Amino acid sequence: MNSFSSLMKGKDFHSITTAEIAGNAAVTEGLIYKYFKDKKDLLYQVLGDHFLNFTAKIKARVVNEKTCVGQLEVIIFSSLESYADNRVFSKILLLEVRNSLEFFNSGAYGMVKEYAANILAIIEVGIKKEEFKADTDSYLLRKVILGAIEHACLGEIIFGRELDIDRVSKGIANIVFNGVKA
């Protein structure tokens, strides 16, 4: 998994060969298949590993926030931060796993679902506590937030652009919470 992770820093999943992974780990190709069902399974397990840290960090920060607005702001900031700090993680999650249906039966996807469910719960509490408008569509709000986060990172991941996490996270929160209409 370490060998694969470090190779992912430099190229995409498809252009990394099993021979390379094995060579880089100083074992033979066959051994990979003692521990992983196939190459994709290795990918999903590496993603799952990263996702554990990702959610742990977010959870630890969210508990310090009293308001739902504050909690969502923390989630937006922390997500952007994780994506920016961890290229391999974000490359896998945003660019590599989605094109194959297998992923959605993997353990890693279970964690994604949990993360998403958590956001939804916060939004629903926010509506009850009247922080948000009563007619807010919670699923849709989640989509807008998640979509904005992911799209904001794409340029950084694909072209290696710099991302001003603080500015972008505040900007997204501002648009979503207050709107842009004059």
Added chain:
Amino acid sequence: MNSFSSLMKGKDFHSITTAEIAGNAAVTEGLIYKYFKDKKDLLYQVLGDHFLNFTAKIKARVVNEKTCVGQLEVIIFSSLESYADNRVFSKILLLEVRNSLEFFNSGAYGMVKEYAANILAIIEVGIKKEEFKADTDSYLLRKVILGAIEHACLGEIIFGRELDIDRVSKGIANIVFNGVKA
């Protein structure tokens, strides 16, 4: 291209073989390489084809709208509609092409850039015309809109869920323009 397109309805890019594409088109594998540099080039050309219709439809509709808010609403609605009506197009654009850097040198990506540039231009006019707050970050607003559109379609594309285009497009516009804070 037709043969490949119809195969894409059922499975993902990687699990479609050149033999299948050729067989389905009743030609031999070699012929594919007379017209396309490689398998990915075929993918990009199919995407480019679809993208032409996509942008044509949007442009025709946008000219009928006077306000920038109205224009953006039309873009959101039309984008969702195209994604929903054309599974192959959206699968390719949202799930298949991004994982490889080659795409960003392809002609299809040029069209994506144009579409994105168009949205940015509308936002900037909107700021000047004071439809939007003066301190609106136009790039960020575009990211939020595009991210929301794309994320809203993912469930539909991946799991085949139904998408209520009218409700979702109105919902996205409402969140982005008016915000959700009570």
Added chain:
DNA sequence: TTTTGTGAGTAAGTATCACTTACCATACTG
């Protein structure tokens, strides 16, 4: 002390593909 079982590891395949090469035939064009 002997036996048995198991996990770590390997070497040498094999099947599948994307892609190439060397041809063939037909229609148009100067």
Added chain:
DNA sequence: CAGTATGGTAAGTGATACTTACTCACAAAA
């Protein structure tokens, strides 16, 4: 009619994900 694109094929080839059959170390059991 010669020459040359154009549309097409058949038969490779090399890379690569995955498999198989095997060794070895070593620990627990007998």
